[in-house]
Amino acid sequence: MRHAELMHILLVEDSVADVELTLEALAEAKIANEVVVVRDGAAAMVHLRATAMGPDRPDLVILDLNLPKMSGHEVLAAMRADDDLRRMPVAILTTSSAEADVARTYDLGANCYLTKPVDVDQFVHVVRSIEDFWLGLVRLPRG
Helix, strand or coil, X not given: CCCCCCEEEEEECCCHHHHHHHHHHHHCCCCCEEEEEECCHHHHHXXXXXXXXXXXXXXXXXXXXXXXXXXXXXXXXXXHHCCCCXXXXXXXXXXXXXXXXXHHHHHCCXXXXXXXXXXXXXXXXXXXXXXXXXXXXXXXXXX
């Protein structure tokens, strides 16, 4: 992990309200971070491939499943099939609590699966927990 450096997060989310809540929660973080937001799965893959080997490579991807153009499942499968992206941590943050979605994302290589709470305070708590764990405690692979 790059404690002294800016932590890069890619947020892949099509809901404007969820983007705003997530950015608000991350802005109050203990860890300096830069968040890039993309609104669909195809844009996520373009961004990931463009930054895969550079200094702006995401340290963490927060990925929704229900996305336009390319689903979160498809993004995750493409990441795990790409040698430059396969080790990048992916936290699924989605409205779906369906057991089939949980199983499928873990089969595809997700690092964790979180269901978005309906309550705003709980949503903020979940986002902060993702950041505290993945960017504060875990040792992440580089490049």
